[in-house]
Amino acid sequence: MKVEIEKQAAKKLASDINSMLAVHGGPLKFMEVCGTHTMAIHSSGIKSLLTKKLELVSGPGCPVCVTEKLFIDQAMFLGREHSACLVTFGDLMRVPGSNGSPADLRSQGGSVKVVYSPMDAIEIALQIAPQPAIFLGVGFETTIPTVAATLKTALARNVKNLFVLPAFKTIHQPLKILASQKDLNGFLLPGHVSAIIGADSYDYLPRDYQKPGVIAGFDGLDILLALRTLVEMSVRGEAGIENKYRTVVRPEGNVVARGLIDEVFDPSDASWRGLGVIPGSGLSLKAPYDVFDALKRFPVEVPEAPDDPRCRCARILTGELNPNQCGLFGKECVPETPVGPCMVSSEGTCAAYYKYGGNSIDS
Numbered sequence: 001m002k003v004e005i006e007k008q009a010a011k012k013l014a015s016d017i018n019s020m021l022a023v024h025g026g027p028l029k030f031m032e033v034c035g036t037h038t039m040a041i042h043s044s045g046i047k048s049l050l051t052k053k054l055e056l057v058s059g060p061g062c063p064v065c066v067t068e069k070l071f072i073d074q075a076m077f078l079g080r081e082h083s084a085c086l087v088t089f090g091d092l093m094r095v096p097g098s099n100g101s102p103a104d105l106r107s108q109g110g111s112v113k114v115v116y117s118p119m120d121a122i123e124i125a126l127q128i129a130p131q132p133a134i135f136l137g138v139g140f141e142t143t144i145p146t147v148a149a150t151l152k153t154a155l156a157r158n159v160k161n162l163f164v165l166p167a168f169k170t171i172h173q174p175l176k177i178l179a180s181q182k183d184l185n186g187f188l189l190p191g192h193v194s195a196i197i198g199a200d201s202y203d204y205l206p207r208d209y210q211k212p213g214v215i216a217g218f219d220g221l222d223i224l225l226a227l228r229t230l231v232e233m234s235v236r237g238e239a240g241i242e243n244k245y246r247t248v249v250r251p252e253g254n255v256v257a258r259g260l261i262d263e264v265f266d267p268s269d270a271s272w273r274g275l276g277v278i279p280g281s282g283l284s285l286k287a288p289y290d291v292f293d294a295l296k297r298f299p300v301e302v303p304e305a306p307d308d309p310r311c312r313c314a315r316i317l318t319g320e321l322n323p324n325q326c327g328l329f330g331k332e333c334v335p336e337t338p339v340g341p342c343m344v345s346s347e348g349t350c351a352a353y354y355k356y357g358g359n360s361i362d363s
Contacts, residue, residue, distance in 0.1 A: 006221060013224035014049035017164065017231050021053040025234045029055040029183055030227065033175065033317050034060030034190030035347025036218055042276045042356035044220035044228075045178050054231070057319035057353075060174050062089045063139045063192055064345040065317055066272045068303040068324035072097030074295070076105055078134055078165065082298050085111035085128055087121045088136040091345045094338060098305045102136075109282070118150040120141075125154075133159045134294045137164045141196040144168050144283065148264035151289050161296035166284060169270055172201065173281035179209035186230045187213040190221070191245045199243040199254025200206035204209035214242045273307075273341075274314035313340035316349050323353040330354060 034036055038058045041047065047056065060066045076097050077309055093103045093114065093332045107114040111131075113124055119133060126131035137147060147164065154162050172194055178184060189202060194215045205213045212233040216218025216226035226244045233240065245248055252255065261283070285293045294300075307314065312326035313335070323329045323342070329350060333339040342350035 005297070009221055009225055010049065013221070017054060017224070017228050018051045019125065020228075020231050020235050021051055021300060024053075024231075025055045027055060027187045028055060028231065028234050028351050029138040030186045030230055031057050031059045031184055032188040032195065033059040033171065033189075035065065035349070036192065037061070037190065037216065037223065038349050039190055039347055039352045041219050041223060042352040044223070045356075046223060047221055049224075051225075054227070056188075056227075057184075057322070058316065058349040059178060059319060060138070060272060060274060061171070061193075062317070062342070062345050062349070063169060064095060065341045065348050066096075066169060066315065067138050067167050067341065068271055068273050069097055069307060070138075070271075070302065071165070071308065072101065073099065073302045073305050074111075074300050075102065075134070075136055075165055075304050076100065077300050078132075078294060079105050079110045079112065082132060082316060083111075084132040084134045084163075084294075084298075085113060085124065085134060087113045087115055087124055087133050089138070090114045090118075091347075092138060095341045095344050096338060103333040113262040115252075116143070118147045119153070121150060122154055122157070122159055123160050127158065128133065128152070129161045131187070132161050132163055132294075132298075134163045134165050136168045137168055140169055140171055140190075140193050141261070142192040143259075145196065145254075146334060150283070151264055151284040151292050152260070154283045155289065162292060163297055164285070164292050166263070166282075167270070168283040169272065170267070170281055170332055171197070172204075173235045173278045174275055175202075176204065176209075177275060177278065179205055179211050180317075184319065185234050186211055187347075188226055188230065189213045189241075191215060191248060193208040194243075194245070194253070196254045196257050198251055199241060199249050201253065202241045202249045206241060206253050210239045213243070215245045217245045217248070243244055244312045254256040254321045268353050272317075308339055311340040313350070316342055323350040326350075349351065
């Protein structure tokens with residue numbers, strides 16, 4: 001009974017969206033910033049309910065996908081040349097670098113540990129001391145507070161062989177770049193990240209770019225409700241921020257988590273796959289926590305690592321292309337043998353398209 005009710009609700013929301021677009025005339029293009037939204041949109045079949053007058057494109061909200069190949073090469077160098085134990089989330093294991101992936105390193109006898117929480121890195125470091133344990137620091141504002149808490153604990157416990165290879169990213173600066181694109185009409189804003197940074201933090205979207213944004217949860221009905229709100233605002237010519245995930249996201253966000261970030265990190269420039277170096281979009285460790293920075297502790301000599309020129313992951317991350325517009329997609333690039341990270345991550349757009357497809361109904 002519940003499933004049938006949800007199906008009918010989804011059809012009603014989709015019908016509302018399609019009806020508004022039929023009257024509106026012109027197409028609308030929205031970006032889902034979060035990789036989890038991308039996967040949810042495909043797994044729930046939302047696109048199959050929507051007219052082609054609504055185009056949904058993926059953004060740079062998959063932390064593994066926006067991390068450049070150089071980071072993997074640095075991690076591999078630390079594992080091979082400094083005999084470090086690499087501690088990582090599972091999504092990074094098969095991301096290819098110039099000389100293989102962390103999974104390859106482990107198969108060759110290197111030390112690589114997969115964890116579910118950064119805190120696990122402390123116990124690993126204590127068990128293998130004095131061998132260095134290096135946590136691969138990839139993530140957005142959702143993950144960063146847990147890393148900050150880990151380093152506070154490690155400092156208090158005087159753990160001397162734990163380090164972090166930092167590639168942390170923050171969402172606002174790239175979102176401003178994307179908001180300046182004239183063909184993007186609005187944004188489906190990330191739920192998990194917004195729980196940390198707060199709904200009020202997106203005020204620049206309507207103020208400076210006249211673009212609407214809606215914060216959404218992650219089931220199909222949540223996303224369809226958010227899309228209906230975006231269409232309503234766009235059709236009326238309104239720009240504002242709507243929070244449709246109020247059970248989790250507050251206007252001010254998580255003040256404690258933001259305080260942890262500010263205590264441990266300073267803003268820094270960061271390089272994004274597809275967007276290049278964006279000032280102030282990354283985080284670096286501040287004193288006294290900079291003693292955990294692997295790049296300051298170990299000499300790492302790794303040349304710049306260009307991507308395979310045939311891979312379109314960078315353009316997919318900025319909404320320019322869909323995966324099926326890449327000649328490698330589903331052929332040479334598949335989950336078992338990925339060419340780029342967009343096919344590796346559980347939040348990757350290519351992985352979502354490959355598993356679920358990406359078509360919408362005819363208008």
